[in-house]
Amino acid sequence: MTGWTxxxxxxxxxxxxxxxxxxxxxxxxxxxxxGGEVIAEAHNTPRETCDPTAxxxxxxxxxxxxxxxxxxxxxxxxxxTLEPCAMCAGAxxxxxxxxxYYAASDPKGGGVEHGARVFExxxxxxxxxxxxxxxxxxxxxxxxxxxxxxx
Numbered sequence: 024m025t026g027w028t029x030x031x032x033x034x035x036x037x038x039x040x041x042x043x044x045x046x047x048x049x050x051x052x053x054x055x056x057x058g059g060e061v062i063a064e065a066h067n068t069p070r071e072t073c074d075p076t077a078x079x080x081x082x083x084x085x086x087x088x089x090x091x092x093x094x095x096x097x098x099x100x101x102x103x104t105l106e107p108c109a110m111c112a113g114a115x116x117x118x119x120x121x122x123x124y125y126a127a128s129d130p131k132g133g134g135v136e137h138g139a140r141v142f143e144x145x146x147x148x149x150x151x152x153x154x155x156x157x158x159x160x161x162x163x164x165x166x167x168x169x170x171x172x173x174x
């Protein structure tokens with residue numbers, strides 16, 4: 024698509040993923056918006072914080088809920104550089120996020136279009152609209168470079 028640029032929230036999520044990689048964390052960044060305004064953002068920090076739940080999505084959801092003073096984020100959208108894992112997909116369900124935009128698919132650890140397919144389960148309490156592949160090439164290259172350096 025000539026002239027098409029990534030939406031600002033995904034551009035910001037990719038910058039956060041770069042910061043994550045620079046800190047030695049798996050390069051994933053997440054941004055939560057409401058009405059086009061960024062209300063929370065985060066990148067992975069499990070190693071830094073010794074917290075296996077410190078995924079970018081979880082941290083951004085926590086910050087957005089705190090910012091809004093409520094646990095339900097029904098008017099919010101999540102922009103993330105990698106397909107959410109099952110844990111993060113579960114948090115998305117409980118937060119009742121309206122939409123999820125993600126860049127790269129994760130065939131090994133994803134929980135949206137791969138693996139558990141959390142949003143497709145009969146028991147799923149909420150199903151956000153999901154849009155995949157936005158900024159996929161950049162996000163996938165960040166991940167490949169990160170893991171290439173560690174091999």
